[in-house]
Amino acid sequence: MSPQFRRRLVVVGHGMVGHRFVQAAIERGLTETHDVVVIGEEPRPAYDRVALTSFFEVGAEALSLLPEGEYDDPRVELVLGTAVEGFDPETRTVLLEDGRVLEYDELVLATGAAPFVPPVPGHELPGCFVYRTIEDLEAIRAAAATATVGAVVGGGLLGLEAANALAQLGLETHVVEMAPRLMAVQVDDAGGATLARHIESLGLTVHTGAVTSEVVAADGRAAGLSLKDAETIPAEVVVFSAGIRPRDALARAAGLDLAERGGVLVDERCRTSDAHVWAIGECAAPAGRMYGLVAPGYAMAEVVVDALLGGPGSFTGADMSTKLKLLGVDVASFGDAHATTEGALELVFADAVAGVYKKLVVSDDGRRLLGGVLVGDATAYGVLRPMVATPTNPGIELPDNPEELILPAGRGGVELGLPDEAQVCSCNDVCKSEIVEAAADGTTTRAGSTCGSCKPVVKKIIEEYFESVGKVVDRSLCEHFPLTRQELFDVVAVHGYRSFDQVVEAHGRGRGCDVCKPAVASVLASLVGGHVLEGPTRVLQDTNDAFLANIQRNGTYSVVPRIPGGEITPEKLIVIGEVARDFGLYTKITGGQRIDLFGARVEELPAIWRRLVDAGFESGHAYGKALRTVKSCVGSTWCRYGVQDSVQLAIDLELRYRGLRSPHKLKGGVSGCARECAEARGKDFGVIATEKGWNLYVGGNGGATPVHARLLAGDLDTETLVRYLDRFLMYYIRTADRLQRTAPWVESLEGGLDRVREVVVEDALGLGSELEAAMARHVDGYRDEWAATLEDPDKLRRFVSFVNAPDVPDPHITFRAEREQSVPGDVAGPVSLGTTVPVGSPR
Amino acid sequence: MTASPSAGVGVSTYTRVCRLDDIDVEGGVAGLVAGDAVAILRTHDGNVYAISNYDPFSNASVLARGIVGSRSTAEGDVPFVASPMHKQAFDLRTGQCLDDADVRIPTYDVRVLDGEVLVGPPQEH
Ligand code: SRM
Ligand SMILES: Cc1cc2nc3c(=O)[nH]c(=O)nc-3n(C[C@H](O)[C@H](O)[C@H](O)COP(=O)(O)OP(=O)(O)OC[C@H]3O[C@@H](n4cnc5c(N)ncnc54)[C@H](O)[C@@H]3O)c2cc1C
Ligand code: SF4
Ligand code: FES
Numbered sequence: 012m013s014p015q016f017r018r019r020l021v022v023v024g025h026g027m028v029g030h031r032f033v034q035a036a037i038e039r040g041l042t043e044t045h046d047v048v049v050i051g052e053e054p055r056p057a058y059d060r061v062a063l064t065s066f067f068e069v070g071a072e073a074l075s076l077l078p079e080g081e082y083d084d085p086r087v088e089l090v091l092g093t094a095v096e097g098f099d100p101e102t103r104t105v106l107l108e109d110g111r112v113l114e115y116d117e118l119v120l121a122t123g124a125a126p127f128v129p130p131v132p133g134h135e136l137p138g139c140f141v142y143r144t145i146e147d148l149e150a151i152r153a154a155a156a157t158a159t160v161g162a163v164v165g166g167g168l169l170g171l172e173a174a175n176a177l178a179q180l181g182l183e184t185h186v187v188e189m190a191p192r193l194m195a196v197q198v199d200d201a202g203g204a205t206l207a208r209h210i211e212s213l214g215l216t217v218h219t220g221a222v223t224s225e226v227v228a229a230d231g232r233a234a235g236l237s238l239k240d241a242e243t244i245p246a247e248v249v250v251f252s253a254g255i256r257p258r259d260a261l262a263r264a265a266g267l268d269l270a271e272r273g274g275v276l277v278d279e280r281c282r283t284s285d286a287h288v289w290a291i292g293e294c295a296a297p298a299g300r301m302y303g304l305v306a307p308g309y310a311m312a313e314v315v316v317d318a319l320l321g322g323p324g325s326f327t328g329a330d331m332s333t334k335l336k337l338l339g340v341d342v343a344s345f346g347d348a349h350a351t352t353e354g355a356l357e358l359v360f361a362d363a364v365a366g367v368y369k370k371l372v373v374s375d376d377g378r379r380l381l382g383g384v385l386v387g388d389a390t391a392y393g394v395l396r397p398m399v400a401t402p403t404n405p406g407i408e409l410p411d412n413p414e415e416l417i418l419p420a421g422r423g424g425v426e427l428g429l430p431d432e433a434q435v436c437s438c439n440d441v442c443k444s445e446i447v448e449a450a451a452d453g454t455t456t457r458a459g460s461t462c463g464s465c466k467p468v469v470k471k472i473i474e475e476y477f478e479s480v481g482k483v484v485d486r487s488l489c490e491h492f493p494l495t496r497q498e499l500f501d502v503v504a505v506h507g508y509r510s511f512d513q514v515v516e517a518h519g520r521g522r523g524c525d526v527c528k529p530a531v532a533s534v535l536a537s538l539v540g541g542h543v544l545e546g547p548t549r550v551l552q553d554t555n556d557a558f559l560a561n562i563q564r565n566g567t568y569s570v571v572p573r574i575p576g577g578e579i580t581p582e583k584l585i586v587i588g589e590v591a592r593d594f595g596l597y598t599k600i601t602g603g604q605r606i607d608l609f610g611a612r613v614e615e616l617p618a619i620w621r622r623l624v625d626a627g628f629e630s631g632h633a634y635g636k637a638l639r640t641v642k643s644c645v646g647s648t649w650c651r652y653g654v655q656d657s658v659q660l661a662i663d664l665e666l667r668y669r670g671l672r673s674p675h676k677l678k679g680g681v682s683g684c685a686r687e688c689a690e691a692r693g694k695d696f697g698v699i700a701t702e703k704g705w706n707l708y709v710g711g712n713g714g715a716t717p718v719h720a721r722l723l724a725g726d727l728d729t730e731t732l733v734r735y736l737d738r739f740l741m742y743y744i745r746t747a748d749r750l751q752r753t754a755p756w757v758e759s760l761e762g763g764l765d766r767v768r769e770v771v772v773e774d775a776l777g778l779g780s781e782l783e784a785a786m787a788r789h790v791d792g793y794r795d796e797w798a799a800t801l802e803d804p805d806k807l808r809r810f811v812s813f814v815n816a817p818d819v820p821d822p823h824i825t826f827r828a829e830r831e832q833s834v835p836g837d838v839a840g841p842v843s844l845g846t847t848v849p850v851g852s853p854r
Numbered sequence: 855m856t857a858s859p860s861a862g863v864g865v866s867t868y869t870r871v872c873r874l875d876d877i878d879v880e881g882g883v884a885g886l887v888a889g890d891a892v893a894i895l896r897t898h899d900g901n902v903y904a905i906s907n908y909d910p911f912s913n914a915s916v917l918a919r920g921i922v923g924s925r926s927t928a929e930g931d932v933p934f935v936a937s938p939m940h941k942q943a944f945d946l947r948t949g950q951c952l953d954d955a956d957v958r959i960p961t962y963d964v965r966v967l968d969g970e971v972l973v974g975p976p977q978e979h
Contacts, residue, residue, distance in 0.1 A: 070955045490926055522880065522898050522924035524943075525936035529921070550881040554919045554938030562938055566914035813891070814872040814883040821884075821891060823908070823915035841908035841915065843889040 018045050018116040020319070021105050023095045023261065025051030027060055028292030028308035029121035030076050033087055035316040042086040045319070048113060049087065050105070052094040053144060056080060061305055061462050064172050066148050067179060074145070098265055100285040117287050119315060120262060120275060124255040124293035124303065129164070133226030138233030139249045142173040151248065155180040158247035162186075162236050164223050165252035166193040168333065171210070173250045178215055185216045185244050187223055187236060189253075197333055197344035201361065202384045205368040209340040209387065212366075218244070257294045257301050270296035279325040280318045281311045289315045297326050304331060305461055306438040330437045332399075334385075334392045335462070340366075341389035346382025346399040347372050355381055360417045362387075369417035374400065378408055383417075391416055393468035397433035397443075407433065435472065436465040443472055450476045488749060489526040492519045496674060496749040500534050509539055511551050529553045530749045533636055536672035537744050537785075540792045542799050543635075543672075544806045555634030558810070559796050560616055565824050565835035568616060569609040570596070571633035572623050573669060576643040576661035576681075577604030586626040594619055597832045603640040603678070605631060610833055612820060614812045620797040629795035632670060636750075638677045641665035642690065646683030646700070653683035655700030660729065661689070664698075667733070668740065670793045674747040674756075677740070678712070692720045695753040696736060701725070705732045709739055709767065710757040718754040721764055724772050737786035738771045738779055745782075868965060868972035875969065877902070882935065884918040887973045892962055893918035894971060895946055897933045903946035904962035904973045905935070911957075912939035925952055 020036070022029050033049055036042055051057070056077040066074060081089055090107075098105045098118060105113045126141035128134050138158075140151050155161065161177035163170045166188025177184045186193070192203030193210070207217045218238065226249055227235040235245040257274035268276040268284040274296025281289050281297065292308035293301060302308065307329035317324030332345035350357055354375035361368045367387035373380055379400040385392055395416060400406030407430060410416075431444035438461035449456045450473045459466040487493045492515075494502070499514070508514045511531050515523055523531075532551035536543060543549065543556050555561050560568035572587065587606055591598045594615055596608040611619055620630075632638060641664045644650070646657030661681040671677065680691030681698045691697025697708040703726040711720030724735060747756040760766045769775040800806045811817035822843075825836035871885035871894060882895035884907050891907035895918065907915045920935040925943060934943040934952055943952040944959060951957035963974035 068954070072955055491923075521926060521931050522922070522933070524923035524925065524934075525921040525941050528923065547879070550878050550922065553921070554916070557919065562916070562919075564912065564914065564939075566916045566939075808876070809883070812884065813886040814876060814894075815869070816886045819886060821915055823891065839913060841891065841906060 016044075019114060020045040020047045020117045020119065021113055021115040022047065022049040022119045022121055023098075023105070024121035024123055024258075024292070024294070025049050025053070025057050025089065025091065026121060026123045026292065027057055027076065027305050028123070028312050029119075030057035031309050032119060032121060032291060032312035032315065033082060035313055036319075037082060037084045037087065039316055039320060041316055041319055042084055045086070045117070047087045049089050050093055050095050050107060050113075051089070051091045053146075054092045055145070056089065056091065058145065059461075060143075063142070063145070063148065064176050066145055067152065067176065071145050095261060097261060098288075100265055100267070100288060103287060115287070117289065117319060120283075120288065120290040120294055121292045121312075122258040122261065122294040124257050124301075126169075126251060127254045127256045128251045129223070129253050131223055131225055133228055133233065134251065136226055136228050136233045137231065138247055139226060139251065142169060142176070142250050142252050148176070151176065151250065152180060154248050155182055158182060160185070160244075160246045161248035161250070162244050162246035163250045163252055164236070165254065166190070166217065166219065167196060167252065167254065168194060168335065169255075170250075170252035172335075173252050174210075174215060177248065177250065178213070182248060183214075183216075185218060185236075185246065186210070187218045187221045187238065187244070189220070189222055191220045193217065193219065194342065194344075197348060198342065198384045198386060199349060199370065201359070202342075202344075202368050202370065202386045205361070205366055205386045206340060206342060209366050255293065255303055257296065259294055262288075262290065262294075270299040270301070272296075272299070272301070274299075274301040279314075279327060281315045281326055282318070289318075291315055298328075300328075302329055302331070304329070304333065306330065306440070309439060309461075330396075330399075330401075330434075332396050332437055333462075334389055334396075340387060341385065343385040343389040343392040343396075344383070345392070345396045346380070346401070348382045348384050350382070352381050358414050358417065360414070371395075371413060371417055373409065373413055377413060379406055380409055380413070385417075393435070393465055396437065397435060435468055436461075438462050438465075446472050447476050451480075488530055489524055491515065491521045491523050491527050494518060496530055496534070497746050499530065500537070500745055503531075503534050504538055509535070510547055511535075512547070523551075525553070526749070529556070529636075532556070533672050533674065533749075537789075540788065542794070542796060542806075544796075544800060549806075549809075558613060558616060559620075559630055559634060559800060560611065561634045563609060563835065565838075566821065567610045567612055567824055567835070569607050569633070570611055570616070570619055570623070571601070571605060571607050571631040572628035573631035573665070574605040575665040575669075576641060576658050578643070578658055578662060583626060583628070586623070586628070590619060590622045593622075595826075595833055597834055601633075603633075604642050605640065607633070610826065610835070612812065612824060613810055614817065614820070617801060617807055617810050621801055624795070624798050624801065629669075630797045632796075635670075636673055636675055638665070638668040638671045638673070638679070641668075641679035641681060642694065643680070644682045644688035646681075650683055652686060653700070654702055655683055655705065657681040657683035657689065657698075657700055660698060660705070664733075664736070667790055668736075670796070671740065671744075671789055673740070673744050675750050675752045677753070693717065694720060696720070696739065698732065704728050707732055707735055710754040710764065712752050712754050716754075720754075723764070723768060734779075734783060735771055738774075738782040739767065741782035741785050742767070742770055742778070868963075868974045871971050871973050873969055874902070874966055874971055877971070880922040882918040882920065882922065884915070885973060887962065888975075891915045892973055893920075893935070894964065894973060895920075895922050895935055897922060897946065899933075901933070901946075902964050902966055902971055903933070904964045905944060905946060905949050906960040906962075908959065909937045909939055909942070910959060911937065911942050914939055917944065917959075922946075927952070 058074040094108045096106045096108050161182035162185040163174045164187050166186045174184050174186045193206050222239040224239045225237045226233050233249045235243050237243045259275050262275040270276045275290035277290050277295050291311035314324040314326045334343035350372045355372050358371040370384045372382040380398045398407040434442050436458035439457035441456045441458040459469045528551040591608050597610050599607050601607045641661040643658045643661030647653030678694045679696045680689040680694040682689040682691045683700050693711050693713050697720045699706045705727050706725045707723045708720035709723045812821045826833040827836045869887045877896040885892050892904050893907040894904045896902050907917050919938045922935050924931040933946045936943050949959040949961040960976045965972045
C-alpha cells in the first residue's frame with residue numbers, strides 16, 4: 012500500500028495490554044500501513060501493574076514498561092495524561108478531554124478495569140483508598156506515615172497484595188473478607204485456611220465471613236470499619252479491594268453491546284458490535300467473560316494485531332492459573348482448582364505444622380492432571396502447570412504415582428522432562444522449544460518478564476540446554492570476576508597471589524565489591540594465612556571480620572568468646588559476668604553453647620578483649636565464615652549411657668579447627684552415644700560415639716533448610732577420624748562456592764556423598780596427604796585474632812568512634828532497659844552533636 | 855578546631871579530620887564534622903570522598919565501615935561503598951543509592967592538603 016493510503020489506528024488506554032498491542036503492531040509490521048495514536052489517561056507510560064507492590068521498594072522508574080518514554084517508531088504517537096471522553100462510531104471520531112477530536116479508521120479500547128468500591132456509607136472519606144495505580148500507592152504511603160492501623164476490605168488476590176503493602180508500611184493490618192475463606196476464587200477451603208494461618212502468624216489479623224457495613228469517621232476522616240455482627244475495627248487507612256469492574260463506559264455511551272456482567276462484548280477476534288472498534292484486556296469480555304489477568308489480555312492484543320493484518324488468530328479462552336508470593340507465602344492455583352470436572356479425583360498433601368497444603372485434581376482414570384492448589388510451597392507449580400489437560404489440550408500424561416508430584420522432596424519427588432510444546436510461561440505464552448531456540452540463537456523470549464513465576468523453570472531449561480551443547484553456564488562470582496569461587500581458589504593457588512590487587516588485575520575488572528572482596532579474602536586466608544586485619548587485606552573484610560565481632564542493628568557489636576565444647580569453669584563464667592556488668596553489655600546464652608555479650612561500641616572492643624584475653628579467653632569467631640562451635644553432650648564422664656568422652660573430643664576438634672576460614676560457617680558436634688543429645692547430625696560434621704569408636708557424619712545443618720548429616724565412615728579410631736575430617740574440611744574449602752554450606756556442596760558434586768567418600772576415605776584422587784598438610788599448616792599457624800590485634804597499634808588504630816574525636820561516643824547509639832538489661836534504643840535519622848564538641852586531628 | 859588558612863581554598867570552613875595515611879586505600883574512617891558523623895573513604899585511584907555516615911536503610915551510623923569498590927553502570931565505573939548492615943550501595947561522588955533511585959545521602963566537600971584530609975560543608979548536587 013502506498014503512503015497516501017495510510018490509515019489511522021487509535022488506541023484508548025496505555026496500560027499493560029495497550030502497550031503490548033503497540034509493541035506487537037510495531038514488531039509485526041502493522042505500522043507500515045497504519046499510524047498509531049495512543050491516548051492514556053495516567054500521567055506516565057505503561058508500567059508493570061502486576062508488580063505494583065514493589066513500587067515501594069524499587070520506585071516508579073523500575074516498573075516502567077517504556078523507560079525511554081516513547082516508542083522507537085516515528086509512526087506511533089503517545090499522548091499521556093489525557094482521557095478519552097467519548098467516541099462516535101458513525102463519524103469514526105474520538106473526543107479527548109482537552110477538546111481535541113481525532114478521526115480513526117480502527118479504534119482499539121484497552122481501558123482496563125477499575126477497583127470496585129462497595130457503596131457502604133463513608134467509602135468516600137479521606138483515608139479510603141483503592142489499589143490500582145502508582146498514584147494510589149503514593150497516596151497510601153503518605154497516609155500510612157501518620158497512621159498506625161490499616162484495614163483492607165477484600166481478601167482476594169489483590170486484597171492480600173494490598174494488605175502486604177500496608178504491613179510493609181508498618182501498619183497493624185486487618186483483612187476483612189466477606190466470603191468464608193481467603194482467595195475464594197483461586198483456592199479451596201483447606202488452602203484458604205492454611206493461607207490464613209500463615210498470614211496470621213505474620214501478625215496480620217484476618218476476619219473472614221465478615222461484612223463491612225460502614226466506614227466510621229472521626230474528624231472528617233476514616234477512623235475504622237464497623238462490621239455486621241462483630242466489633243468495630245479501628246483503622247485510619249482503609250483500602251477497598253473488593254474486586255474489579257471493566258471500564259466499559261465509553262463503549263456503553265457509544266451504544267456498543269456489553270456483556271451481561273459488564274465488559275465490552277467481543278467475538279473471537281476481539282471485535283465489538285461495531286466492525287471498526289476492538290476491545291482488549293480487562294475492559295473486554297470475549298464470549299461474555301472478562302479476564303482479570305494480564306496473560307489473556309496479551310493474547311487478545313496479539314489477536315487484534317493479527318486480525319488487522321488479515322491473519323486468522325482468535326481468542327478462545329485462557330489459562331487462569333496464578334502463582335504468587337503473598338506476604339512471603341507461596342500460593343498457586345491452576346486449571347480446574349475446584350474439581351468441577353465430572354468424575355475428578357483429588358489428591359491432597361497437608362502438613363499443618365509446616366503450613367503446607369497441596370492438592371492435585373486428576374481425571375477419573377488418574378492419567379490426566381486437571382488442576383490444583385498449592386499453598387506454602389509452590390515449587391512444583393512450574394512443572395505441574397504445563398501438564399494440565401484442558402478441553403483443547405490433552406496435557407502430559409501423569410506418572411504412575413502422581414502423588415509423588417506433591418510430596419515433599421525427601422519422600423519421593425520426580426524430575427519431569429517437559430516436552431518441547433509444554434507452555435512454560437503462561438503470561439506470555441512461551442513454550443519450552445521457543446526458549447531453547449532463543450538460547451541457541453543468543454536471543455531471549457518474553458518468558459519470565461511479567462509475573463516471574465516461571466523464571467526458575469526457564470532458567471533450568473536454559474542451563475540444561477547449554478550443558479547439553481557442552482557450554483559452561485555463567486556462574487560468575489560478580490561483575491568483577493568471571494570465575495566461580497572454586498576457579499578463583501585455583502588461580503590464587505596456582506599463581507601464588509597474595510593480594511586482592513594482584514588477583515583483580517590479572518583475572519578481574521574494576522575495583523571489586525562487597526561480594527568478591529570477602530570471597531578473595533577468604534581464599535587468601537585459606538591459602539596464605541596471616542591475620543585478617545593485616546595490611547591491605549583488612550579492607551576486603553565484611554564488617555564482622557574487620558572488627559572481629561558481630562555488628563548489631565544499632566551499629567554496636569556483640570562479643571562471643573570461645574568456650575570450646577561448651578565446657579567452662581566457674582571462674583571463667585564469673586569473668587564473663589564481670590566484663591558484661593562493667594561494660595553494661597546485654598548477655599545471652601546462644602544456641603551454640605556459649606555466651607554472647609551484646610552492645611559494645613567499636614571503641615570499647617579492645618578494652619573488653621583485654622579483660623577476656625587476660626582471663627584466658629580467645630575469639631570465638633562468631634563473626635567469620637569460619638569454624639563456629641563444636642557442640643558436645645556431657646558424654647561418658649557423667650552420663651550413664653555415654654560410651655566415649657564426647658566432651659574431650661569436642662574440645663579437641665574445636666581447638667584444632669578454630670580460626671579455619673571457609674566458604675560459609677562451619678559447625679560441628681559430638682555425641683557420647685546414639686541418643687545424640689549434641690544434635691551432631693544437625694552440623695556440618697557430626698561425630699557419634701559407638702562401642703568401637705566414632706561414626707563420622709557430614710553435610711548437616713539447621714537454619715532455613717535443615718538437613719541431617721549422613722554417615723561418611725563408621726567405627727573410626729580418633730586418629731583416623733581426625734585425618735578424615737582434615738581432608739573433608741580442606742576438600743570443602745577448596746571446591747565449594749561462596750556461601751555454600753557443606754550440605755549443598757555435597758549435593759553439587761557429581762556423585763554426591765559417594766564422591767566425597769572416594770576422595771576423603773579412599774583417597775581416589777591421591778590428594779589425601781596434600782589436604783592433611785594444608786590443615787597442618789592451618790593448625791600450626793593459628794593465633795588468637797583478638798590477642799594479636801591488642802598487640803598491634805596499627806590494627807588498634809581503627810577501633811575509635813571518630814578518627815578526630817576518638818573518645819566521643821557516637822551519639823547515634825542509644826540504649827534503653829528491657830528485663831533489667833540494656834538493649835538498642837530507637838533513633839530515627841542522623842543525630843548531630845552540634846559544634847560544641849572539640850575535635851582534633853590525631854598525629 | 856579548623857585548619858589553618860592556606861592555598862586559596864576557603865579552608866576556614868573546613869575541619870581537619872585526619873592524615874591521608876590514616877585512611878586505608880579502599881577503606882574508610884568516621885569523622886566528626888561540625889557535629890555530624892561523616893564517613894571519609896578513599897578509593898584506589900587516590901580520591902577521597904566524604905558522605906554522611908548514616909545509613910538510612912538500617913538507621914545506623916555505620917557507612918565508614920563498609921566495603922569500597924566499583925560498580926559498572928551505563929556511565930562507566932562508579933566508586934561506591936556498600937553499607938555493612940544490609941549491603942545497599944552508595945555512589946561516593948553523589949551519595950546516590952545505586953540500589954534505590956529514591957534514596958540519596960548527603961555528601962561533603964573534601965580537600966587533601968599536605969597529606970591532611972579536610973572536610974568541608976555538605977554539598978549540593
Ligand atoms: C547469637 C546466635 C543466636 C542466639 O542468640 O542463640 C546467632 C546469631 C546469628 N546467626 Fe545464627 N546464631 C546462633 C546460632 C545458630 C544456630 C544454632 C547452632 O549453632 O547450633 C543455627 C542453626 C544451626 C546451623 O547453623 O546449621 C543458626 C543458623 C543461622 C543461619 C542459617 C544457616 C544456614 O545454613 O541455613 C544464619 C544465616 C547465615 O549464616 O547465612 C545465621 C546467622 C546469624 C547471624 C550472623 C545473623 C547476622 O548476620 O546478624 C546472627 C549474628 C550473631 C551475633 O550477632 O552474634 N544463623 N544460628 C547464635 C550464636 C551461636 C554461637 O554461639 O556462635
Ligand atoms: C496490585 C495488582 C496485582 C496484580 N497481580 C497480577 C498478577 O499477579 N498476575 C496477573 O496476571 N495480573 C495481575 N494483576 C492484573 C493486571 O495488572 C491486569 O490484568 C492488567 O494490568 C490489565 O491490563 P489492561 O491494559 O487491560 O489494563 P490497565 O493496565 O489497567 O490499563 C488500562 C489503562 O487505560 C487507561 N484508561 C482507562 N480509561 C481511559 C480513557 N477513557 N482514556 C484514556 N485512558 C484510559 C487507564 O488509566 C490505564 O492506564 C494485578 C493488578 C494489580 C492492581
Ligand atoms: S548423647 Fe548419650 S552420652 Fe551424650 S548425654 Fe545423651 S545419652 Fe548421655
Ligand atoms: S508465567 Fe508469568 S512471566 Fe512467565
